[in-house]
Amino acid sequence: MKNLIVQKMKLAGLVLGMGMAFISCEKNPITLVLHSPIYPSGSQAVTYTAERVTDGSINTAKLYETVNTINSSGTITSAGTETLLQTWNNPGGDLSFVKPNGHGDNKLVTYRWVFTTPDQTKSFKVTYATRPYAVSGMPAPVYAQGDPDDVFDLVLIPDTDITNLNTFYNHCSGVIRESFFDEPHTRYWRRQYNFYINTERGHATDYDSRDVDGPHQLPSNNANLSFAEGRALMHQNDLRDWASGGVFSSEMQNRGTVMHEAGHALYDLADEYGSGSHWQEDEVPNNWSSLANAQAAASGYGNCKETSDAVEMGSSGWYHLCVSNCQMVTTGLNHTEYDCPCKSRITYVVFDNASN
Ligand SMILES: [Zn+2]
Structure with a gap:
């Protein structure tokens, strides 16, 4: 079991070590697919959008939809077939499609976008329930993409x-x-x-x-x-x-x-402000219990961190490497960003979650 964990850590480390090369695997344009309202009643119209958040060409975009009927146990009592809603050829800007009449009660709706770009074909599949959710006592999926175990x-x-x-x-x-x-x-x-x-x-x-x-x-x-x-x-x-x-x-x-x-x-990221909750995770921590530990960890983030980035958080006796506006320092109306040590831990947990 321990070996498995170490292997996963190495895998995460390899991914992190590759840095931008790995990050660039998703070619532009980066697209975000969403639906609105996020949790529609059975009679509400639903708008599907594909938002382009980076520049880049799309040769073809296709939007498909499958509507299943479920009962109070969550069993599919009537399975829909996947239907092509629209095709866009060489579209510019953001894409949207309105399903005007709602989907009815006790539905689980899955939509799938397929984008063919000059560099790759990528698809995104999202499932949401109509309101009220048919399955008693369970939370309604409003943006579900994967196996809950993964x-x-x-x-x-x-x-x-x-x-x-x-x-x-x-x-x-x-x-x-x-x-x-x-x-x-x-x-x-x-x-x-x-x-x-x-x-x-x-x-x-x-x-x-x-x-x-x-x-x-x-x-x-x-x-x-x-x-x-x-x-x-x-x-x-x-x-x-x-x-x-x-x-x-x-x-x-x-x-x-x-x-x-x-x-x-x-x-399991710890706080990065002086009066917060501090601990050092066994694997890929964002807090260190000594200055020496934090300094020693600095070399693990490529060019992102130097030994001199290791500083005490207030007078807590705990140390971190992240910038002073890392998301684990700040809260409030607007988000900031996770700095490298926090990003590394998130990546580690993504792999750990997906492989356990
Ligand atoms: Zn951080």
Whole structure:
């Protein structure tokens, strides 16, 4: 078992060592495929978009859709066939297609984009449920791409303090597009995420009021969420947010807080500010327990880090190598970026998650 872990670490290290060569495997244009609303009712129109976030030619784009009917156990009772919705030849700009009449109740919809570019053909396949979700007690997939055993599963849970669920749904879409699909490293790994919306609500408590208010209050179906690496309590009121055991809280509009807390919940990244939570992971850490350890690690990130980048975080007695605005330093409305040591840990956990 230990050997396997070491092999995986080496694999991750090899990938990281290749740096830009590996990153460039996806040829331009980088495209982000999304649907809106993210969690449509059975009667709502759905808009599919392919957003070009880097320049580059597309020779052909095709959009397909499959609509399955499911029952309350999640069994497919009527399987749809994949249908071509539209073909674009030599399109410019962003692409969109509107499915005007909704898909009906108790549906699981899968859409697939295929882009043929001068350099490669790539496809993206996404599954979402219509609202209300047919499967009782389970979170609705709203942007699912892979086997839950192989990718990160993040369940977005509405807090009891949210007054308008449509606002919450819009922010769930924002978590996908404006956090995970916007920060460069998680965008690079964007196929490695499944996002869900929970029907049952939870309630986040303030980190500084835990003595009085206790821990985060979990939704009544929490036992059904154990498959998910991350459970996010998305709330409306201002709190000091925190993460524990894969559960974290965030103001629903705060793209930076989500990325920071997901850093803890999904990748076991430690805090990089002086008064935070510090520990040193056995493999690919982002905190070190001594200056010497941090300095020794600096050479593991190519040209990204030097020995002199190792600094103490406040007067914590712990050390890091990342820049002062690394996402594990900051929270708030806007995300920053994960610096090299954090990126390396994320890549390591992506491989570990996919191969376990
Ligand atoms: Zn960092």
